[in-house]
Amino acid sequence: MPAVVYRLRGWEANSMNVAAILKGKGRAVVTTRPDTSLQAVAEKLAAKKIGAIVIAAGDGRIAGIISERDIIRAIAAGGPNCLSRPVSEFMTRQIVTCRESDTLDQLMATMTALRFRHVPVVEDGALAGIISIGDVVKHHIAEVEMEASALRTYLCAG
Numbered sequence: 001m002p003a004v005v006y007r008l009r010g011w012e013a014n015s016m017n018v019a020a021i022l023k024g025k026g027r028a029v030v031t032t033r034p035d036t037s038l039q040a041v042a043e044k045l046a047a048k049k050i051g052a053i054v055i056a057a058g059d060g061r062i063a064g065i066i067s068e069r070d071i072i073r074a075i076a077a078g079g080p081n082c083l084s085r086p087v088s089e090f091m092t093r094q095i096v097t098c099r100e101s102d103t104l105d106q107l108m109a110t111m112t113a114l115r116f117r118h119v120p121v122v123e124d125g126a127l128a129g130i131i132s133i134g135d136v137v138k139h140h141i142a143e144v145e146m147e148a149s150a151l152r153t154y155l156c157a158g
Contacts, residue, residue: 019100027129031056034088052118064091
């Protein structure tokens with residue numbers, strides 16, 4: 001069964017967008033094939049110190065995504081023997097993606113409401129990056145600190 005991909009819509013034009021995060025963090029995305037074992041995926045997550053891996057189909061499309069939480073749930077349900085099975089059995093197939101023009105405010109709200117931490121960025125049908133909730137929060141904190149500093153400067157000058 002192919003993955004179901006949802007796109008976020010209806011974002012404010014004046015808010016900071018996903019492209020700003022990708023500019024700072026880069027566009028590299030760790031991917032693997034659906035037939036990769038769950039054990040190999042867990043090892044790759046640990047080696048790269050990341051929380052999720054995008055599962056890419058043979059034609060380059062996104063087939064799914066798997067996170068550390070998905071692996072924990074798989075082990076809890078199936079025991080350690082599930083680690084030798086393909087990641088396609090455990091990956092999330094209903095994927096929410098975003099675009100570079102999407103705002104961080106909406107992305108943060110969606111990630112919080114739907115309780116996931118990683119969103120692939122897709123442009124013109126191709127994987128262009130991945131955004132984690134940590135990336136969004138880090139960027140949001142920097143933006144708030146910059147606004148506070150500008151406000152202090154303005155108040156001290158006036």
